[in-house]
Amino acid sequence: MKAPFQFGSLAEKENFIDRIEDRALLKQLLMSGIHVMLISPRRWGKSSLVKAVGEELKAEDKNVRVCYIDAFSISTEVEFYRVFASRVMSCAASRFKKGVEEMKKFLTGAVPQLVIRDKVTEFVTFDLRFQPQEKDKLEILELPEKIAAAKGLRIIVCIDEFQQLANIPQYPDMEGKMRSVWQLQHNVSYCLYGSKRHMMTEIFNDSSKPFYRFGQVIWLKKIEERYWVEFIINAFKRTGKSISSEFAKRICGVTQCHSWYVQQLSFFIWNSTDTEVTEEIFDRSLQRLIDTNAPMFQNDVEQLTASQKAMLRAVNDGRYQFAADETKRLYNMGNANTIARNKRLLQDKDYIEQRGQRFHFVDPIFQLWFNQEYNN
Numbered sequence: 522m523k524a525p526f527q528f529g530s531l532a533e534k535e536n537f538i539d540r541i542e543d544r545a546l547l548k549q550l551l552m553s554g555i556h557v558m559l560i561s562p563r564r565w566g567k568s569s570l571v572k573a574v575g576e577e578l579k580a581e582d583k584n585v586r587v588c589y590i591d592a593f594s595i596s597t598e599v600e601f602y603r604v605f606a607s608r609v610m611s612c613a614a615s616r617f618k619k620g621v622e623e624m625k626k627f628l629t630g631a632v633p634q635l636v637i638r639d640k641v642t643e644f645v646t647f648d649l650r651f652q653p654q655e656k657d658k659l660e661i662l663e664l665p666e667k668i669a670a671a672k673g674l675r676i677i678v679c680i681d682e683f684q685q686l687a688n689i690p691q692y693p694d695m696e697g698k699m700r701s702v703w704q705l706q707h708n709v710s711y712c713l714y715g716s717k718r719h720m721m722t723e724i725f726n727d728s729s730k731p732f733y734r735f736g737q738v739i740w741l742k743k744i745e746e747r748y749w750v751e752f753i754i755n756a757f758k759r760t761g762k763s764i765s766s767e768f769a770k771r772i773c774g775v776t777q778c779h780s781w782y783v784q785q786l787s788f789f790i791w792n793s794t795d796t797e798v799t800e801e802i803f804d805r806s807l808q809r810l811i812d813t814n815a816p817m818f819q820n821d822v823e824q825l826t827a828s829q830k831a832m833l834r835a836v837n838d839g840r841y842q843f844a845a846d847e848t849k850r851l852y853n854m855g856n857a858n859t860i861a862r863n864k865r866l867l868q869d870k871d872y873i874e875q876r877g878q879r880f881h882f883v884d885p886i887f888q889l890w891f892n893q894e895y896n897n
């Protein structure tokens with residue numbers, strides 16, 4: 522039997538729930554030519570949302586083309602321009618032969634060298650093997666607008682994990698070029714999204730940076746508990762098993778509605794259940810969730826210094842006045858400079874976040890694991 526819960530791939534079709542308002546807003550902005558910067562912590566559902574929106578837009582309007590670029594694996598400037606040009610061409614080209622001829626017109630500096638033809642759909646994929654020169658760079662960034670205008674299309678360029686580009690040494694130059702070219706485009710919308718909140722904020726919310734006020738920044742929220750509860754109960758029912766709404770709510774509570782963990786814990790519980798979820802199954806599955814993710818947490822914590830771990834312990838105990846004498850003494854957090862630095866670093870790396878005066882762990886399961894590791 523196919524499991525009714527999934528994680529690790531994008532949520533699609535009957536697995537995709539809620540986000541009704543997010544979807545409507547995103548569609549409206551992108552179709553109005555307003556660029557979107559979408560930000561949330563890891564695994565809340567950015568990629569799934571953008572994909573769902575892209576598919577809906579394509580289905581609703583035959584002149585819309587959506588091109589997806591994953592910046593996660595792009596590590597050099599040349600690679601960025603190459604991937605950008607290839608993806609834009611691939612999404613906008615007509616079917617085979619005609620597509621190749623057509624695309625040659627748009628880029629003078631480079632001829633698409635390798636063309637892959639999908640036998641089933643007849644769509645083409647371009648791969649550009651060339652070293653873009655200075656003049657090619659602007660031309661490549663202009664590409665989507667040129668193609669869209671010539672073919673009467675609206676092109677939506679989605680760049681996932683956009684903040685990764687900031688690690689490329691030439692990023693400041695790329696950033697200036699992107700902004701100056703893209704802001705003149707009328708037929709192209711950009712959806713730039715990523716999970717490193719701190720880096721994304723630096724790129725888009727700093728008034729001295731080119732991308733400041735480039736478009737609308739959206740902070741993605743979590744999917745609400747009521748949607749999850751309904752989804753979980755139905756998924757069990759559909760597969761001949763049952764879960765009470767109390768247990769479904771407990772799944773949401775313990776994972777704090779974190780999309781990935783809701784799916785993962787639901788899967789473990791579902792997998793251990795023959796007919797009906799019990800207390801014992803719930804507890805065992807929760808421990809399994811913690812254990813499954815433990816190697817990753819372990820690895821993260823190994824990168825931290827003693828004073829940083831001390832700060833996490835303090836946060837875990839609900840303390841937030843790190844500079845108070847008692848806190849400093851109890852937790853060995855170092856001097857004021859160290860404390861200030863660690864506070865910033867732990868937030869930049871999304872271990873903790875500030876809400877009002879207090880600090881909280883960003884990842885609920887990491888906190889459960891941390892508790893078991895450090896409070897025993």
Ligand SMILES: Nc1ncnc2c1ncn2[C@@H]1O[C@H](COP(=O)(O)OP(=O)(O)OP(=O)(O)O)[C@@H](O)[C@H]1O
Nearest residue numbers: 527528529532538563564565566567568569780781
């Ligand atoms: N709308 C949704 N409905 C149901 N499950 C979802 C939804 N969105 C996300 N999920 C669950 O969360 C997981 C992570 O989603 P996704 O990869 O879209 O998040 P992300 O924010 O892009 O993550 P990352 O930061 O790793 O790129 C999915 O595999 C799926 O299990």
Ligand SMILES: [Mg+2]
Nearest residue numbers: 567568569681
């Ligand atoms: Mg993603």
